[in-house]
Amino acid sequence: MNSSASTKERILAAAEVLFAQRGFDGASLRQLTAAAEVNLAAVNYHFGSKDKLVEEVFRRRLDTLNGHRLAALSEVTGKPGTTLEDVLDAFIRPALALSGDGTGSLFMRVLARAFAEHDDHLRQFMSENYGHVMRQFTAEFARLLPQLSREELYWRIDLVTGALTHAMSGFGMIQRKGGVSEAAHREQTIAHLIRFATAGLSHP
Amino acid sequence: MNSSASTKERILAAAEVLFAQRGFDGASLRQLTAAAEVNLAAVNYHFGSKDKLVEEVFRRRLDTLNGHRLAALSEVTGKPGTTLEDVLDAFIRPALALSGDGTGSLFMRVLARAFAEHDDHLRQFMSENYGHVMRQFTAEFARLLPQLSREELYWRIDLVTGALTHAMSGFGMIQRKGGVSEAAHREQTIAHLIRFATAGLSHP
DNA sequence: CGTATGCTCAAACGATCGTTTGATTCCCAC
DNA sequence: GTGGGAATCAAACGATCGTTTGAGCATACG
Structure with a gap:
């Protein structure tokens, strides 16, 4: 049911790193999801939007x-x-x-x-x-x-x-x-x- | 010869405003040149690049x-x-x-x-x-x-x-x-x- | 076993980005 | 007046952006 807990956590962790390095606009979802090793669509699925x-x-x-x-x-x-x-x-x-x-x-x-x-x-x-x-x-x-x-x-x-x-x-x-x-x-x-x-x- | 002095100045003035408001990446050249009332290509012509x-x-x-x-x-x-x-x-x-x-x-x-x-x-x-x-x-x-x-x-x-x-x-x-x-x-x-x-x- | 549900995936969407191009206009030197 | 370089312009380029889609996969429940 909730096997995505680690997915959400990985996204949040990668987001913190990339937002700090490149800012909110500067960090793209493609870089972010690649760093988190999750699919591109996972962000919009789990969080709704960037x-x-x-x-x-x-x-x-x-x-x-x-x-x-x-x-x-x-x-x-x-x-x-x-x-x-x-x-x-x-x-x-x-x-x-x-x-x-x-x-x-x-x-x-x-x-x-x-x-x-x-x-x-x-x-x-x-x-x-x-x-x-x-x-x-x-x-x-x-x-x-x-x-x-x-x-x-x-x-x-x-x-x-x-x-x-x-x-x-x-x-x-x-x-x-x-x-x-x-x-x-x-x-x-x-x-x-x-x-x-x-x-x-x-x-x- | 230097009728572009006002163009360069207008670009620089508009750039200062938009960079302060939206950051370097956030301010697009299209917003910038529109605010300065110059052509889009003027930035690359006068400055080389963003x-x-x-x-x-x-x-x-x-x-x-x-x-x-x-x-x-x-x-x-x-x-x-x-x-x-x-x-x-x-x-x-x-x-x-x-x-x-x-x-x-x-x-x-x-x-x-x-x-x-x-x-x-x-x-x-x-x-x-x-x-x-x-x-x-x-x-x-x-x-x-x-x-x-x-x-x-x-x-x-x-x-x-x-x-x-x-x-x-x-x-x-x-x-x-x-x-x-x-x-x-x-x-x-x-x-x-x-x-x-x-x-x-x-x-x- | 069959099926419903939560999740992942590759692919594509339209929008916007910085930059380049080639034609056109401007303006001064001759 | 005319030629020529400087400046401006509309248009298009390829790249990248956030988001959406629909099919495929997994797992838990009847």
Whole structure:
């Protein structure tokens, strides 16, 4: 009945790779299905269209990514001793954990590309499905940075997310030095990004 | 002899708009030449190919942008009282001046897109033609931030350029409100970006 | 065993892409 | 005024795109 589970999975995996490398329009279904070793028509059969496949690639990754982000945020939010670093950790760590996964690292590249493309349809899809995540983080930033005006806060968050998106799309491409484990390298990168973001958000 | 000056210019102007809106592959020569009100074959006649047109769009803008950047840098470099803010001003101001120009602002979008696309051919072109600019600024940053290791400096510059590229590509907060003159808004934006970049580069 | 259902496959569809061609128009030097 | 190179034009080229089709295959159920 469902012998196509592996077919769908192979398509999704190949799509993530090719979308990251060549973009959504640049990656053709013929390249994609060849890489996945499935028939050309399998994409339209299982997903309906190429656009639906794009949405599915996003949905699958963003559901878990933002789920982990909200879970981590809810563990630190509201508590008296919560610091800016705690909130930033809840935002950054799940994204880099995704990069630890084999093909997951490519998804951050896909995300950065989609961000830069200003595609209206995709922006609306992301806003509708995941806008509440950014809103919750923004609310927590506002609580921890009461001295900033609303406009000033938005400015800084905009700049910080730009830097983080850029950096995280490159993570995984950076080759680790010998002798450093993947976990250690990730931890080091997280600390780096948190320090930078803290400075960018809370400077006088 | 050169009645095609306006034709070439119209193509370049239309290319900047459409490349920013739909990307290099997404913008077709038929859309482009229709928008420029020139014949379809004019692009291949005047530029040789679509790829050459892309290069020309980059070359034309980056020549003046980086020329202004280097000129501004040479005015502050080496002097005893030079601050980090001076160097950042030399880097940021020419880019925002470009944004002030009508179609010039779209080029920053084109640049951000190209940045996110990780296109090898384009990266090599940029590195060959404009790599020395970034190298000169990096040297000056190193001189003003001697306490940072080489690796740490590269990290921070990477993050800052990511944030600036993101911001200047016109994502969010950079839009001007009513009642504020264009020049005043630009000055305010420059001050904003410089403060953020300074914090990101020089935090302890 | 027969059949219904989910899936895969090769082939073709129309559309659109970048590029080329060959004729035509323009414009200035002579 | 006339010749000739530069520029523009409509039309067509082959390639590639996303999608659709209909036949063939597999497997589970009566």
